[in-house]
Amino acid sequence: MELTKTYLKDLTYQINGAAIEVHKELGPGLLESVYHKCLKKELSNRKISFKSEFSVPLNFKGLDIETDLRCDLLIENCIVIELKAIEALAPIHQAQILTYMKLLKAPKGILYNFHCINLFNEGQKTFVNEYFKNLPE
Template identity: 60%
Template sequence: MLTKKYLDDLTYEIIGSAIEVHKVLGRGLLESVYHRCLIEELLYRKINFLTEMKVPIVYRSKVLDIDLRCDLFVEQCVVVELKSVNEMTKVFDAQLLTYMKLLRCPKGILINFNSSNIFKEGQKTFVNEYFSTLPDN
């Protein structure tokens, strides 16, 4: 059963995985490099995920064939979007929130590997209306 505590614990593990990758590689590499290394770290920690998962787009009750993909869909309950940019913009927030809505996912994490400290400035965690309906424990 999905709970807020489970999601919080999983979020801790995901961010910890990103911190480990960042500690080993540092900043300044392409997003694809961090993506591949984060995959390896999640595998090492035995965390289930899908990568480059196609996000279904349903419009007027019709599933459209659109190639929209999220970076990682962890344990089928957390969307993770990766960036390696100088400046985070609101469009990245909007992108993640939209993925969360389309996937009916209660939590999302935006990670920017081009930061000096992942925990303090390189990640943002989002919840939505699906999160608020979950039990605490």
């Protein structure tokens, strides 16, 4: 599989479908951990590969540093997913996903906040970075 902008667009569509299905079934008001477990199940059902809650590697001045940074989901080694179930997203949440994308060299990230009425319109933000800009169409 060649990593292209088109591939990422199609994969994003599939991931959004899985997240919307989870939100449609559960609605708002539950803990982030519940949405996380259900989204992992839905992604598996759709045959979308992912890694979950793994330690994000950090290299500081050539040294590998052990951290407590945890990525909620990394889809097919190219899209970072960060999950929230909170009243409102804050700028720190955007900074968090952008940093994870940089550390993991992932071209795309999706931030979901399941504490909303309509996940697609109000509870989802997509981000791209310099890795994305350099990909072929």
